Amino acid sequence: MSVPTVIVHRDADMLAKAVAARVITRTVDAQSAKGSASLVLTGGTVGTATLAEIAASPARDAVDWRNLDLWWGDERFLPDGDPERNETGARRALLDHVDVDPARVHPMRGPDSGMTVEESAEAYAEELRRAARPEDHGPAPSFDVMMLGMGPDGHVASLFPGMPALYDERPVVAVHGSPKPPPIRVSLTLPVIRNSREVWVVVAGEDKAGAVRLALSESGPMQVPAAGARGRQRTLFLLDRAAASKIPSSLSRISSP
Ligand SMILES: O=C1O[C@H](COP(=O)(O)O)[C@@H](O)[C@H](O)[C@H]1O
Numbered sequence: 001m002s003v004p005t006v007i008v009h010r011d012a013d014m015l016a017k018a019v020a021a022r023v024i025t026r027t028v029d030a031q032s033a034k035g036s037a038s039l040v041l042t043g044g045t046v047g048t049a050t051l052a053e054i055a056a057s058p059a060r061d062a063v064d065w066r067n068l069d070l071w072w073g074d075e076r077f078l079p080d081g082d083p084e085r086n087e088t089g090a091r092r093a094l095l096d097h098v099d100v101d102p103a104r105v106h107p108m109r110g111p112d113s114g115m116t117v118e119e120s121a122e123a124y125a126e127e128l129r130r131a132a133r134p135e136d137h138g139p140a141p142s143f144d145v146m147m148l149g150m151g152p153d154g155h156v157a158s159l160f161p162g163m164p165a166l167y168d169e170r171p172v173v174a175v176h177g178s179p180k181p182p183p184i185r186v187s188l189t190l191p192v193i194r195n196s197r198e199v200w201v202v203v204a205g206e207d208k209a210g211a212v213r214l215a216l217s218e219s220g221p222m223q224v225p226a227a228g229a230r231g232r233q234r235t236l237f238l239l240d241r242a243a244a245s246k247i248p249s250s251l252s253r254i255s256s257p
Pocket residue numbers: 042043044045046047073074075076086148149150151152156157158180
């Protein structure tokens with residue numbers, strides 16, 4: 001597992017622009033190396049702002065959108081089109097504006113599918129299993145980039161502090177009683193997150209500065225789930241200055257003064 005690199009941008013707006021540029025570059029690099037790329041999207045404020053910045057960037061046309069697999073790290077268990085769904089935010093911000101292949105966009109199913117949340121988690125696990133190749137060494141693809149937002153409590157995806165899901169070996173779990181509404185969710189688990197080639201934890205805001213410090217410390221994932229979010233080849237903590245305000249300056253690289 002990789003040791004995190006911390007990169008700090010001036011503010012949330014600059015952070016979203018910089019992460020958007022990174023996503024475009026990383027996707028183009030992966031596509032030129034192997035023909036396609038796989039990205040895991042996150043919901044949340046900066047995650048969705050990043051997708052809007054990708055849509056607004058002239059460089060987005062460098063991406064071969066038809067040869068891109070898009071997955072989600074977590075989803076709120078709500079019907080299709082609900083504004084609280086991470087998928088809805090991603091479609092409005094980006095996916096409705098680029099030529100993605102609908103067969104390669106992989107949303108997690110909600111209650112309108114007729115599934116329970118447990119069945120939705122199992123169906124997603126099955127979809128991941130079908131997409132995994134032998135070289136992924138696991139029940140899910142080894143994604144090129146897994147983007148994760150983080151809450152002030154240190155949660156990533158829908159893995160909240162103290163939840164048994166943090167020890168779950170299955171690739172996808174149903175979450176009941178999320179402390180952040182809505183209470184019912186579907187989430188990838190830490191083994192799948194950690195099998196990604198790159199994990200990018202993208203965080204803005206002073207209210208998250210304490211959790212960022214703990215996520216970069218020796219804390220265990222049970223206390224601070226983001227402390228367990230590490231990629232196989234690379235882990236980036238992409239922060240704005242406010243989110244970085246409680247980490248030692250020796251840890252961070254300032255990218256946009
Ligand atoms: O509920 C969620 O929260 C996190 C962080 O969201 P933010 O609005 O505080 O940035 C997000 O990463 C996750 O995907 C989402 O379901």
